[in-house]
Amino acid sequence: MSIPPSNAPEMLTFNLLFKTLPLTPRAGTLAHHSGATIQTPHYLGITSRGAIPHISQDNFRKHTAIHGVYVALEDFIEKLPQQTPPLYHLSAPAHESSLRNFIALPKETLLVLGPRRAPPVPCPAANTNSAISILTSVGFRQISSQDYAAAAERLRPDIVVGMADIPFGQEVIGVKRKDKMSDRTELWMRDIISKKSGLDKTVKKEDAMPSYDIFAPILPVSRELQSWYLEHLVDDMVDEISGLAIYDAQLLDELPSELQHIPRLSFDFPTSPQKLLYQISLGMDLFTIPFIAEATDAGIALDFSFPPPSVSDTPFEKTSLGVDMWLATHSASLAPLSINCSCYACTKHHRAYIRHLLSAKEMLGWVLIQLHNHAIMDAFFAGIRDSIASNTFEDDCKAFEAFYEVDLPEKTGQGPRVRGYQFKSTGPGEGKKNPPAYRMLDDPKESLSEALTPDENADASDLERIGFAEAEDKGR
Known part of the structure; x- marks a missing residue:
């Protein structure tokens, strides 16, 4: 079933392969006019300053099949507003994205821009009525809703995630604070929509540069506490948004029917493949998955598939979701990271060499593991889409849970050398x-x-x- 988006159909289209009920897995195709196409369910690669960690842009093109990336604006605006960041100095030719050119991203890769990193580092300063706190390479700062809207206009990514008032890192949020979250997010959505709508008023429609699509945030609070915001999304903004950014997968059951047909991007970060499958079972379409890079930094090569290998009915020990490459047992192994993987790391190198690289603190070790881990996730999602199409997803999920361990292996070795900007803050007095x-x-x-x-x-x-x-x- 083909479902056009609510706004301009020449920008972003989302086609569901078949009609689905609420809270059921769904498969489809997300296509942008720039040529970027993603078969859903799928994931976006999480970038740091515009690049997938450990993967240079040439290796991104040659050795990965990543179809979309998520880029955080806070990675680039460390000098704002005192100085103009270098990102804003680059001018792009007509009908091109300056952000895409700045980070050397291929045209066929979907480019999604958000204000914060994924997952975001909690900031000590609270958000205000007009701005959110961000973490830049020179410390904590703030960016206003107007500045974020102006950045979207200047950078022109394929998709812009609306700015949301979410107090990250705060375990208990009071009712009054939740009401304020709804009010601020609604106001900030109006800012970015009005900024985008004003673009085409300055030039003739046929001469206008390609704009961007907007994904509206759905806050991690109950529907009752953000009902006023949701009503305004449906009544006043539904024709201007092309998707949703979900911060709590449980809220998929509470989405208004007018918003059910558009794509959903999850910022409810799964910590394991099983939790990822659970979100897919609820009808999530796109994901940001931090555990891919976290496993790479820990020297863990992911090793799982969907559906899992068939086994007999006899009891057996559950299989690990990954291989810890720091273990001495790999020091003389000529086996690939994963037997059934055809990625560059598995076809060109063996475990003994990769373990040697980690022990020698050679960055190539983490590069090869990162290439492998993304290849595993690509195959994992391909199996999920085939399972949904063949109507065996529920049974395959049960088999996956029975075959694999619940959690990823724990870190035993050292990760790559970290920088303060890349490491989570633990508060005052930290070493x-x-x-x-x-x-x-x-x-x-x-x-x-x-x-x-x-x-x-x-x-x-x-x-x-x-x-x-x-x-x-x-x-x-």
């Missing part, structure tokens, strides 16, 4: 993420372990062998 590169010159006998926090002492021996021991030898 430094990385050990110091040099000792104090006036105290050469100071023990390195005394300068490190307890969590960093594990790295002290390596650093002493590499740099500090050499300095002591020269001093003697």
